[in-house]
Amino acid sequence: MSPSSHTPRWSLSDLPAQTGRTVLITGAGGGIGLETARAFASAGARVTLAVRSLDAARAAASDLPGDPEVLPLDLADLSSVRRFAAAWDRPLDVLVNNAGVANVPLRRTADGFETHLGTNHLGHFALTNLLLPRITDRVVTVASNAHKGATLDLTDLNWRRRPYRAPAAYGQSKLANLLFTLELQRRLTEAGSPVLAVAAHPGAATTGLNRHLGPAMAFVAATVGRIIQQSGAAGALPTLFAATAPLAGASYAGPDGRGEQRGRPTLVGRSAAAQDPVLARELWDASERLTSTAFPLLVP
Numbered sequence: 001m002s003p004s005s006h007t008p009r010w011s012l013s014d015l016p017a018q019t020g021r022t023v024l025i026t027g028a029g030g031g032i033g034l035e036t037a038r039a040f041a042s043a044g045a046r047v048t049l050a051v052r053s054l055d056a057a058r059a060a061a062s063d064l065p066g067d068p069e070v071l072p073l074d075l076a077d078l079s080s081v082r083r084f085a086a087a088w089d090r091p092l093d094v095l096v097n098n099a100g101v102a103n104v105p106l107r108r109t110a111d112g113f114e115t116h117l118g119t120n121h122l123g124h125f126a127l128t129n130l131l132l133p134r135i136t137d138r139v140v141t142v143a144s145n146a147h148k149g150a151t152l153d154l155t156d157l158n159w160r161r162r163p164y165r166a167p168a169a170y171g172q173s174k175l176a177n178l179l180f181t182l183e184l185q186r187r188l189t190e191a192g193s194p195v196l197a198v199a200a201h202p203g204a205a206t207t208g209l210n211r212h213l214g215p216a217m218a219f220v221a222a223t224v225g226r227i228i229q230q231s232g233a234a235g236a237l238p239t240l241f242a243a244t245a246p247l248a249g250a251s252y253a254g255p256d257g258r259g260e261q262r263g264r265p266t267l268v269g270r271s272a273a274a275q276d277p278v279l280a281r282e283l284w285d286a287s288e289r290l291t292s293t294a295f296p297l298l299v300p
C-alpha cells in the first residue's frame with residue numbers, strides 16, 4: 001500500500017478556523033467564487049466579494065454567515081482596478097483571484113485587451129501588484145486544465161493578428177494565470193517575503209462559466225456535465241485547500257479524481273509551458289507594460 005493511501009483526503013472539515021482573517025474574492029457573486037466565500041465566512045473570516053454586478057452579489061451574499069462586504073470591481077477596466085486598490089486600506093490575509101470569463105466572442109476590454117486575457121490575467125495581475133503591500137499570507141489564482149493545450153504568443157497576446165478562436169484565447173489566459181503564479185512566487189522569494197503565490201483549478205464544476213458556448217456545444221457540455229461535473233461547493237475545495245493548507249510556493253491544486261474532473265483537492269501537475277521560468281518572466285514584463293503596474297518594493 002502506498003504512503004499516499006494512508007493520508008486522509010482533504011475535505012471542507014479540514015478548513016482551519018479563519019476567525020480574525022480577511023479574505024478578498026473576485027467574481028464571488030456566484031458559482032465557485034460564492035461557494036469559496038461561503039466556506040470562508042462559515043469558518044469565521046471577514047469576507048469581501050469584489051464583483052461587477054453589485055445587486056446580484058448582494059442578493060447572493062444575503063444568506064452568507066457573518067457580515068460579508070460587497071464592493072464594485074470590474075477586472076476588464078484597469079481604472080476600476082486602480083480605484084478598488086486605492087480604496088483598500090487594511091491588511092489582507094488572502095487574495096483569491098477567482099473571477100473569469102470563458103469562450104466569449106472576440107471583444108475588447110475598456111483598455112483594448114482581448115477579453116479573456118484582459119479579465120482573467122491582466123486585471124488580476126494589476127490588482128495583485130497594487131494590493132500586494134497589504135497582503136500578509138497568500139495569493140490564490142484560479143486557473144484551469146484548459147492551460148494544458150494552450151500556447152502563449154507574446155507577439156500577439158491580444159489576438160490582433162491571429163485568427164480568433166475563443167477556446168484558444170481562454171486556454172492562453174489560463175496558461176497566463178499559472179505563469180503569473182510562477183513568476184510572482186519567484187519575485188516574492190527574492191524579496192524575502194513570507195507571502196505565497198499558489199494556484200488551483202476546480203475540475204469540472206457546475207457554474208455559469210460556459211454560458212457563452214453556442215447551442216450545439218452547450219448541449220454537449222450539459223450532457224457530458226451531468227456525468228462528470230461536481231457541484232460548485234465541491235469545485236471550490238481546491239481553492240480553499242490552496243488558500244489554507246501548508247503548501248510550497250507556486251503549488252497547483254486540483255481534484256484527485258480521474259482526469260482531475262472531480263474529487264478531493266490535492267497537488268496536481270501542469271504543462272511544460274506552465275513551468276517555463278523564462279516564459280513566465282517574459283509574460284510578466286509584457287503584463288507590466290500593458291497594465292502600467294509593477295511588482296512593489298516589499299519590506300519583509
